[in-house]
Amino acid sequence: MRVISLCPSNTEIIEYLGLTHLLVGVDDFSDWPETIASLPKLGPDLSINMNLVEKLNPDMVLASLSVPGMEKNVNQLKERGIPHIILNPQSLSDIEHDLITTAEVLGYPERGMRAAERFRTRVAKVKQKGSNNHRTLKLYWEWWPRPVFTPGKLNWLTEISELAGAVNLFQDVEFASVQTDWEDVLRRQPDYICLVWVGVRRDKVQKSIIKKRPGFEKLKHLNDERILILEEELYCRPSPRLLDGLEKLIGLIQK
Missing domain, CATH: 3.40.50.1980 (Nitrogenase molybdenum iron protein domain)
Incomplete structure (x- = not known):
């Protein structure tokens, strides 16, 4: 699949899933992992250049509503008929859910389940540290x-x-x-x-x-x-x- 991420948190979720190789373009602020540095930049996350998005012919775009103003990107994706999903996590459990959802949409459901379990286990371990x-x-x-x-x-x-x-x-x-x-x-x-x-x-x-x-x-x-x-x-x-x-x-x- 040809995948585009429109904000840094989405790009980082893709990396956590081990699917960074699917990315063909990212927003200007995505800066991790370093391996994405050579990918086409599509503009700041609040004002994505949709003409560039279309030119990359993506199979799936990972949009977001995590920052006020991103609705503009979502509206343009809908208007142009570009396939996309919208992530809007507000909690750690939301992030865990988004790992599963994203992996399913990209055709790697097992990776999503494994990543979610790894994430959940780490949260539990860190919680124990904080309880001290x-x-x-x-x-x-x-x-x-x-x-x-x-x-x-x-x-x-x-x-x-x-x-x-x-x-x-x-x-x-x-x-x-x-x-x-x-x-x-x-x-x-x-x-x-x-x-x-x-x-x-x-x-x-x-x-x-x-x-x-x-x-x-x-x-x-x-x-x-x-x-x-x-x-x-x-x-x-x-x-x-x-x-x-x-x-x-x-x-x-x-x-």
């Missing part, structure tokens, strides 16, 4: 600084936080994404600040930016070590690589 933390740490995840965007209850980072033996600072808000402000963050008194600015390289994110914010000194137990600059690709993409991020997070906060 007897403190309830509050994690503030920052997706974007101005205006402040952070994950709410209906996002995988709430689950990732819990598996690490902590809680998402905004788990009480019944949304996947929450727009708030720094004053609200201060009131909630996080134990750790986890910076995962979407689309920004880690070397461009500085702890000093946070420390200069008004009222930072009110977070009495926070210091440089509790401001974590994390890899966006390990926390902001709903793929099996979230478990890599989870294991790293456990190592950072369980000291």
Whole structure:
């Protein structure tokens, strides 16, 4: 089959299934695994060039709704009659399900079942590590600084936080994404600040930016070590690589 992926998390699911050799094109932001570097790039995930997609004559396109605005791509796929499936995982169980669904659609159902079992087993093992933390740490995840965007209850980072033996600072808000402000963050008194600015390289994110914010000194137990600059690709993409991020997070906060 000739397969196209329209977002990084889909590309990573394909790799986890061991089916990367089927890919004939990917979005501009797909950067893992390195073997896809030579594939045709079809534009940013929010604005895919559908003319290029059609030229590649795909048997199946893996679309996504994991980021607001991706509906545009899905609508164009429908209008042009391009065969596709839509993935929209919001939890680890959703990712497990998508491994099975994707493998079935691509004609490799057994790979999907094996991959799902491998994923499920790893989640269980990591959960055991996280349960060793007897403190309830509050994690503030920052997706974007101005205006402040952070994950709410209906996002995988709430689950990732819990598996690490902590809680998402905004788990009480019944949304996947929450727009708030720094004053609200201060009131909630996080134990750790986890910076995962979407689309920004880690070397461009500085702890000093946070420390200069008004009222930072009110977070009495926070210091440089509790401001974590994390890899966006390990926390902001709903793929099996979230478990890599989870294991790293456990190592950072369980000291």
